[in-house]
Amino acid sequence: MDALIISNFLLWGVVLCLVLVILALSRQIGVLYERVAPMGALTMDKGPAVGEAAPRFALPDLLGRRITIGERGQHSQLLFFLSPTCPVCKKLLPILKSVANTESAWLRIVLASDGEMPDHLAFYKQAGLERFPYLLSTELGMKFQISKLPYAVLLDETGTLRAKGLINSREQLESLFTAKELGVASVQDFLAASTLDETRISRKESGNALAG
Numbered sequence: 277m278d279a280l281i282i283s284n285f286l287l288w289g290v291v292l293c294l295v296l297v298i299l300a301l302s303r304q305i306g307v308l309y310e311r312v313a314p315m316g317a318l319t320m321d322k323g324p325a326v327g328e329a330a331p332r333f334a335l336p337d338l339l340g341r342r343i344t345i346g347e348r349g350q351h352s353q354l355l356f357f358l359s360p361t362c363p364v365c366k367k368l369l370p371i372l373k374s375v376a377n378t379e380s381a382w383l384r385i386v387l388a389s390d391g392e393m394p395d396h397l398a399f400y401k402q403a404g405l406e407r408f409p410y411l412l413s414t415e416l417g418m419k420f421q422i423s424k425l426p427y428a429v430l431l432d433e434t435g436t437l438r439a440k441g442l443i444n445s446r447e448q449l450e451s452l453f454t455a456k457e458l459g460v461a462s463v464q465d466f467l468a469a470s471t472l473d474e475t476r477i478s479r480k481e482s483g484n485a486l487a488g
Contacts, residue, residue: 323421323440326461330429330437331419337409338393338400343386345416346435351384354452355429356443357422359389360399364444365426369403371446376407379453390414430456 324330330346337343345353356372358365376385387410389396400410420429420440430439430452439452441462455462 322423323419324437326437326439326455328437330431330435331416332435333413333416333419335411335413335416337411338397339406339410341409343409343411345386345411346431348434350433352382352433352438352456353431354383354385355388355416355420355431356385357388357417357420357425357427357429359391359425360395362425366403368426368443368445368449369405371449372408375446375449383453386411388413388416390417428452432456 332344332346334342334344345355354375358368372385375383385408387405387408389410390412393412396410396412400406420427424442426443428441428443428449429437432438439455439462441448441452443449443452451462
C-alpha cells in the first residue's frame with residue numbers, strides 16, 4: 277500500500293515537471309517567433325509623419341506626363357526613391373514590376389530621383405521602366421527628407437501618408453502594405469505593441485494566480 281502511494285506521488289511529480297517543461301518551451305517558442313518575425317521596413321524619423329497629409333506636387337515625368345502626388349484619387353501611391361547608381365535599387369526593380377501587377381487594383385507606383393536627365397532617361401529605358409512614371413525632383417526628395425536609398429513612401433487614396441521606410445527586400449516593401457492595413461506606422465510598432473499586450477496579460481494572469 278505504501279509503495280502504491282509513493283508511486284502515485286512520483287507520478288504526479290513527473291506530470292508537474294512535464295507541465296513546467298511544456299510551459300517553458302511555449303515561452304521560448306514565443307520569444308523565438310518574435311526574433312525571426314519578418315523585419316519590416318526601417319522607418320527614418322524624418323520628414324512628414326505617418327498619418328499626416330503628404331506634400332502635394334504636380335510634376336512632369338521623364339516622358340512629359342503630368343503626375344500629381346498627394347492628391348485625392350482612386351488609388352494609393354507608392355513613391356519609390358531610387359538612383360541609377362544604387363545596386364540595391366536595381367535589385368528591387370523586378371520586385372517593383374511584380375508588385376505593380378499583383379497590387380494593381382489599389383496601388384500605383386511612382387519612381388522618384390534627382391540628377392541629370394540624360395543619365396536617368398538612359399537608365400529608365402535600359403531597365404524597362406516605361407510602365408512607371410519617373411520623376412526628377414530635388415524638392416520632392418527634400419520635402420520627404422530622403423537621406424538614404426532605396427526608400428519608399430506609401431500614400432493612401434486621400435493623400436495621407438500611411439507608411440514609409442528603407443527597403444531592401446520584397447518583405448520590407450510588403451510590410452508597408454501590411455502597416456497600412458493594420459493602421460500602424462510600421463510592422464515593428466505592431467509587433468512591439470503585441471509583445472507589450474502579451475506581457476501585460478501574462479502579468480495579470482500571474483497576479484490572479486497568486487491572489488487565488
